[in-house]
Amino acid sequence: MSVHRTLLTILAMSLAGAFGAAAQETPAAPPVVVDAARGLPEWDKVYAVFTHPRCASCHVEDNRPRWSGAHYGGTRVHGFNVQGGSDGSGFGNPGLRCNTCHFESNSSVLHGPPGVVGWHLAPPEMVWWEKSSAEICAQIKDPARNGGRTLAEIAVHVRDDELVGWGWAPGPGREPAPGSAEATYEALTRWSESGAPCPSG
């Protein structure tokens, strides 16, 4: 046992020395310099998307999605006592799940239920509803509150996730989120490359 441990220690020291030498020869990647002048305008585009009702209405912290649109006379809590669910899943309560009404496609009938695969509420720590630009920016950069994602993974999630993509194809009678999934992906990428600056306050 002790012989094995000694051999392993020698091996580890040898490898450490070899890698240490290699590390000295290879310059480390330069740290990303925060370029607020370049990054903040990109973040503003992202913030405009995230706070649009098509996105923020289901990024709430009180377990209750919102309805909004001209025909509602202002934003209001989703009718029918709909909630993300007492089990914390975001998919609704026993007897009244999100998928009771929201299916794989938008209803073609005006005021009918919108739909896409995987309809559910975002976790409460990902709240965007009525949050400031600085607050959402901090949340997006916090792995404990962004689903454990890197900024690159968030950009891809925004570009490729079907439920996110619904925000730009919300069905009849609903205003889509600004821009597109691809444009938001690009804005997130440029913001990240600029050091991911957040607005103050």
Place this chain on the structure above:
Amino acid sequence: MRLTVDGKDIEINADPDMPLLWALRDLAGVTGPKFGCGIAACGACTVVIDGMTVRSCSLPVGQVTGAITTIEGLAVDGKLHPVQQAWLDEQVAQCGYCQAGQIMSAYALLEEIDDPTDEDIDNAMGGNLCRCGTYPRIRSAIKKAATLKLARA
């Protein structure tokens, strides 16, 4: 297109975009589920698919992937389901138009929660509207149904 409705396999010729309620009522002759609003906003059309409530007026039949249970499939060998029996015992119905949907939501609730609290009932039944306002009797019937169901188990 094949569907399983109340334990029976049926064949229908329907456009995949046709609402399930249309397929049930007009093609399969299952008229228990009712048309109310047509936009999933009243609950009269509620059926259960693989344990989950669904507003059949808005679900395209082409998206159905599981076995459908309607109000017509709850009784077994002529014996009413506990929810149906409780509905009679508590005299829930006034006009009765919404009760097919109400009963299906209550049935789905009790499949997941044996002894629901008032909050559980409110959370499950909020999408089933009753213009007659029989909500207190609906709540009583669900609690009675829970007792009946547990007694039969």
